[in-house]
Amino acid sequence: MLLVLPLTVAGLSGQTLPKTEEETLSGEKVNLQTALSGKVGILVLGFSQKSKEQSKVWGKDVLAEFRGDNSIVIFQMAVLEAVPRLVRGMVLHGMKKDVPADVQPHFLPILHNEQQWKELTQFSAADDAYILVVDREQKVVWRDHGPLDPTRKVALVEKIRQLSKTGPHGKIAAPQKP
8 A cells, every 4th residue: 555645754845846848738838837836736647658547547536626626737747758759749649639638738748857757756666647736836745656546535635625725825715706
């Protein structure tokens, strides 16, 4: 069984996201730091073809849970830097075919900084999905990896709901108007 490790574990605090400027499957250019500015982020990363299924389940589940909340940004991220450039185009084309159109704006292929992402996720199992929750100041406050299960989902949802109700500097955020 995998443990949920909060960032408060000694030596982990203060980790920041790698600078990330990529294009979603829907063609939108995204600066991840700008997209996350002042929002809670849920990042589901996969580092191999076999991680696709776990990543897909996590991504679908968090999108279903939080899609309507404008204070939360969700990206499913396939890390493709190690994929040879000659076949990247085919891989991306295949992804566009497989990922539903309404999910494509939340799907961000990562072509740079793979090693930094591995360090940030505490990469240990190539075929696992990696999940990061980032607070409004872009600090990783929750991380996990592996398949989705009910216990992990409850912990994730609880952490995100707590963060989305808290504004910058720990203040309770005002409710959003519809």
